[in-house]
Amino acid sequence: MKTFKAKAAAIARRITALFPLMLLSIQHSMAQDGNAGINEATTQVKSYFATGTNLMYAIGAVVGLVGAIKVYKKWNDGEHDTGKVASSWFGSCIFLVVVATVLKSFFGV
Incomplete structure (x- = not known):
């Protein structure tokens, strides 16, 4: 059975893995023309x-x-x-x- 620290570390790794994808999506949405x-x-x-x-x-x-x-x-x-x-x-x-x-x-x- 995993301890609380192990579960927290697993969640932190998942967030760290998804962070670049979130940055790319934010950058893409900001790069679109605001005037449109x-x-x-x-x-x-x-x-x-x-x-x-x-x-x-x-x-x-x-x-x-x-x-x-x-x-x-x-x-x-x-x-x-x-x-x-x-x-x-x-x-x-x-x-x-x-x-x-x-x-x-x-x-x-």
Whole structure:
């Protein structure tokens, strides 16, 4: 039966044998062109950008419809905070649309 020292020595020999392979793989990954990876990431983000802004417009439309129904219900029930609720829902919709439009125009996609 192997002792703890013998097991530790065997593990150390295996690590020492694998160390040059690890260095070669690190060197290979660093030697590749970093610009290619950055350009690929930029292309992927740009491909999702139009979909993301359209999603923001859709969320704004849904929030607007839900808000309109909520304000209508409060108005019919005669509640006094109808104006506050209407302005908050309207502000949320405007914020989503403005953010989507500004991002679209800022990034030129």
